Amino acid sequence: MADRDPDTIKQEIDLARDQLAATVDSLAERANPSRLADDLKAKALDFVRKPIVAASLVGCGAVTIVVVVHRIRNR
Template identity: 70%
Template sequence: MADRDPDDIKQEIDKARDQLALTVDALAERANPSRIADDVKAGVLEFVKKPVVAVSIAGLGTIVLVVFIRRIKNR
C-alpha cells in the first residue's frame, strides 16, 4: 500500500462527508410527507381540470343530486 499524505486523506474524508450530507438532505426533502402530499394534490388537481374529467364529475354530481331529490320527494 502506498504511503498517503494525512492532509490528502483528511481532504478526501471531508469531501466524502460533504457529499454524504448533500445526499441525506436530498433524501430528506424527497421523503418529506408534506411535499409528497403537495405533489399528490397537484397531480389530482391537474387530472380533475381536464375537460373530459370535469364534465364526467359534473354529470355524476348531477345524477347523485337527482337521485337525492327523488328520495326526499318520495318520503
Template identity: 65%
Template sequence: MADRDPEEIMKEIDQARDQLAATVDSLAARANPQRIAEDAKARALAFVQKPAVTISLAGLGVLTVALVIRRLRNR
C-alpha cells in the same frame, strides 16, 4: 499497502463527508411531510381539472341530484 499522503487522505475524507451531507439533505427534503402533501394536492388538482374528469364529475353530480329528487318524490 502503498504510502498515501495524509493531505490526500484528508481531502478524500472531506469530499466524502460533503457528498454524504448533500445526500442526507436531499433525502430530508424529499421526505418532508409538508412537501409530500403539497405535491399530492397539486397532482390531485391537476387530475380533477382535466376536461374529461371535470365533465364526468359534473355528470355524477347531476345524476346524484336526480336520484335524490326521485327518492324524495316517491315517498
C-alpha cells in the same frame, strides 16, 4: 498499501462527508411528508382539471342530485 499523505486523506474524507451530507439532505427533502402531500395535491388537481374528468364529475354530481331529490319526494 501505498503511503498516502495525511492531508490528501483528510481532503478525501471532507469531500466524502460533504457528498454524504448533500445526499442525506436530498433524501430528507424528497421524503418530507408535507412536500409529498403537496405533490399529490397538485397531481390530483391536474387530473381533475382535465375537461373529460371535470365533465364526468359534473355529470355524476347531477345524477346524484336527481336521485336524492327523487327519493326525498317519494317518501
